[in-house]
Amino acid sequence: MRRAVCPGSFDPVTNGHLDIIGRASRLFDEVIVGVLINESKRGLFTVEERIEMLREVTASDGNVRVESFQGLLVDFCRTQRAGVVVRGLRAVSDFDYELQMAQMNIGLAGVETLFMPTSPLYSFLSSSLVKDVAKWGGDVSPHVPDVVRERLRERLVRPGS
Numbered sequence: 001m002r003r004a005v006c007p008g009s010f011d012p013v014t015n016g017h018l019d020i021i022g023r024a025s026r027l028f029d030e031v032i033v034g035v036l037i038n039e040s041k042r043g044l045f046t047v048e049e050r051i052e053m054l055r056e057v058t059a060s061d062g063n064v065r066v067e068s069f070q071g072l073l074v075d076f077c078r079t080q081r082a083g084v085v086v087r088g089l090r091a092v093s094d095f096d097y098e099l100q101m102a103q104m105n106i107g108l109a110g111v112e113t114l115f116m117p118t119s120p121l122y123s124f125l126s127s128s129l130v131k132d133v134a135k136w137g138g139d140v141s142p143h144v145p146d147v148v149r150e151r152l153r154e155r156l157v158r159p160g161s
């Protein structure tokens with residue numbers, strides 16, 4: 001069984017993430033979306049909320065599972081018996097960091113990384129940008145699933161802004 005891990009913060013999941021997850025689910029027998037627990041960084045949504053949203057929007061993909069993890073990605077891959085990490089590349093600027101991590105992960109545990117070019121539709125997207133736009137009442141509906149748009153509205157938009 002060929003498994004891949006799609007790691008990230010997913011605070012919150014965007015349509016760009018979902019594009020990568022969906023494409024990976026068609027390449028592998030199973031895809032495990034790994035939500036990183038980063039105790040040094042307080043996100044807008046809790047890890048549990050991020051997992052809830054991810055599970056809702058990937059429910060129709062029968063071979064996608066969502067879990068959280070802490071620590072080394074290669075350790076999480078080992079526990080999940082996944083030999084491949086899948087990462088989206090939005091622009092050349094993503095590549096430096098991603099290459100560094102990919103080389104480290106091969107060195108640490110022989111875990112390979114599959115880089116997928118993000119769809120041009122989403123190459124400008126990031127969770128941070130979506131949050132910034134939503135905070136000031138901007139329409140993010142083209143960029144996130146409906147459940148995320150609603151959660152952002154509940155969490156961010158100031159009454160009367």
Ligand SMILES: O=C(O)c1ccc2[nH]nc(Br)c2c1
Binds near residue numbers: 014089
């Ligand atoms: O939302 C982000 O911060 C973020 C970062 C890095 C990323 N690579 N591919 C995708 Br889709 C992606 C999204």
